[in-house]
Amino acid sequence: MLTDYVLQVPQTVYGGLHALENIPKALKDAKKAAIFTDQGIRGAGLLDYPLSLIEEAGIPAVILDDLPAEPTCDEAQNIIDRFKASGADFIIAIGGGSVMDIAKLASVTAGGSWGVRDLLEDPLRGEKQIKTLMIPTTAGTGAEATPNSIVAVPEKELKVGIVNSAMIADYVILDGRMIRNLPRKIAASTGVDALCHAIECFTSKKSNPFSDTFALEALDLILNNIEAACDDPDAIDAKNAMLTAAFYAGIAITASGTTAVHALSYPLGGKYHIPHGVSNAMLLVPVMKFNEPACREKFAAAYDRAARVSKAEGAALTAEEKSAWIIQRLESIVKHLDIPASLKDYGIGSEDLEDLVAAGMEVTRLLVNNMREVTPQAARELYLSVM
Ligand SMILES: NC(=O)c1ccc[n+]([C@@H]2O[C@H](COP(=O)([O-])OP(=O)(O)OC[C@H]3O[C@@H](n4cnc5c(N)ncnc54)[C@H](O)[C@@H]3O)[C@@H](O)[C@H]2O)c1
Ligand SMILES: [Zn+2]
Structure with missing residues (x-):
């Protein structure tokens, strides 16, 4: 057994039957939010209620709804480049591990001169620049809790875990409504x-x-x-x-x-x-x-x-x-x-x-x-x- 250990967890976690209703609290310092999600989640109607809460909070939002499943490092970078161009200062990830992992990489690369491939070489280069709210829609990867982001590296034909505690989410919402109709x-x-x-x-x-x-x-x-x-x-x-x-x-x-x-x-x-x-x-x-x-x-x-x-x-x-x-x-x-x-x-x-x-x-x-x-x-x- 190890003699030294450490526990690092997201700062604020909302759970329970009405957890989604806390979205405005997480957005209190945000000027513009970017929603990271994918077609499966949008098609399942899982964006509608969160979007209405964001609108109620008076925060403008851009939606990136074509995130790929099990992304490669370059696919993740492509999404991050589009996020940078959006001018948003807060990320809401609504999805499974694939969506959350890209959001985490964006949170530590979007304001710097380095990208995802640099993190493959030196994961600790990333620094938290953008706050994140993770709303998992699978129960699942636990990516909403971890400092890990998993990307495929095509030339190595391998998936690689990038680990950096700066990628731990600032806010997490665990709401059973998001997995109720999971196939x-x-x-x-x-x-x-x-x-x-x-x-x-x-x-x-x-x-x-x-x-x-x-x-x-x-x-x-x-x-x-x-x-x-x-x-x-x-x-x-x-x-x-x-x-x-x-x-x-x-x-x-x-x-x-x-x-x-x-x-x-x-x-x-x-x-x-x-x-x-x-x-x-x-x-x-x-x-x-x-x-x-x-x-x-x-x-x-x-x-x-x-x-x-x-x-x-x-x-x-x-x-x-x-x-x-x-x-x-x-x-x-x-x-x-x-x-x-x-x-x-x-x-x-x-x-x-x-x-x-x-x-x-x-x-x-x-x-x-x-x-x-x-x-x-x-x-x-x-x-x-x-x-
Ligand atoms: N960061 C970590 O700590 C960590 C840990 C384990 C795995 N991972 C990574 O996470 C990825 C896998 O994530 P995943 O297993 O959550 O799946 P996923 O995010 O790839 O989603 C799989 C499919 O399920 C659909 N989907 C998700 N939620 C849905 C819902 N509520 N209703 C209908 N459709 C829904 C999506 O649209 C997608 O098509 C892999 O890349 C894996 O390597 C990361
Ligand atoms: Zn796993």
């Missing part, structure tokens, strides 16, 4: 992404008392709500629980760090364009089975927190049995949610294996967090298990 397929893969954040951070070499508090609460909320939140459009409590959990899991990322699921997932997104949540869902169970011998006590602690059993029933189980229960629970969630389970579904086969292993092994930033060492042979076997 099941997106709710499923983004929900499993949050699950990966929680369990990876909880079992990370960087885990610590701060991160464990948020990771464990997130795990409890997700393990007990994810199916209902995805299956039942009216399960508002379960959906709110997922939104809170995704945010907590984001805080856990900030205080700890994800591990081999995310590391091996990056090439699948960067080269083969598999959605982030889907590639994580494929790798979650194989990696946790691989990690089990080194993480048994942590899995047992997760069982103690999340399994809804009597004290006597819990006390009768060994750590090994509790750990097996957690892995089985992960397996049943991924299966129940009908997330593609094989790389074959994306046309990836054994001919791609060595490229994947080489690219995955490059993600040392996260692999070093994994409790069990991931050798190239272990990575090979993990990729093979999902082919």
Whole structure:
């Protein structure tokens, strides 16, 4: 366990049934707002109410509604250049991780002479210049909590995480209305992404008392709500629980760090364009089975927190049995949610294996967090298990 740890969180977080109504408070120092969003969100009608609140607050707003999903570094730069030309001094990101990640990069580059590619070389070069309000519409990435922004770098065929605490949001609004009609397929893969954040951070070499508090609460909320939140459009409590959990899991990322699921997932997104949540869902169970011998006590602690059993029933189980229960629970969630389970579904086969292993092994930033060492042979076997 680490002996030193730090917790960095967004300054103001509004949650609950009427959280959106706080938009004017966040805008109190803004002269002109820019709304970052995408076509899916606009098409789902999710801009209408926030726009009416911004108008009521008397703040002029420009709308950038064509942000790309899973952006490359150059696509993000293109949006930032358009933001700069807009003259806005405040960013409202309404969307999933893709939208929020571009907003975060804009907040630390828009007033400087450096751009996104410079941050790939030196992430700390970015300085907070524009305040941000993040309103997540997936429950999900936790990008509203983290100092991370993930962009694809085409020439490397990899996704790269740019990390700088200056990118942490100034304001966050967690309002269940934004995920009420999230299509099941997106709710499923983004929900499993949050699950990966929680369990990876909880079992990370960087885990610590701060991160464990948020990771464990997130795990409890997700393990007990994810199916209902995805299956039942009216399960508002379960959906709110997922939104809170995704945010907590984001805080856990900030205080700890994800591990081999995310590391091996990056090439699948960067080269083969598999959605982030889907590639994580494929790798979650194989990696946790691989990690089990080194993480048994942590899995047992997760069982103690999340399994809804009597004290006597819990006390009768060994750590090994509790750990097996957690892995089985992960397996049943991924299966129940009908997330593609094989790389074959994306046309990836054994001919791609060595490229994947080489690219995955490059993600040392996260692999070093994994409790069990991931050798190239272990990575090979993990990729093979999902082919
Ligand atoms: N910054 C971080 O800490 C962090 C962490 C994990 C992942 N990420 C990154 O986030 C990106 C993925 O974000 P995501 O999983 O939230 O998905 P996304 O933002 O890419 O959105 C996926 C699709 O869902 C649609 N959508 C989103 N919300 C909707 C809603 N409420 N109703 C209808 N449609 C909706 C969008 O229009 C889009 O087409 C990836 O690039 C990933 O690498 C970032
Ligand atoms: Zn993730």
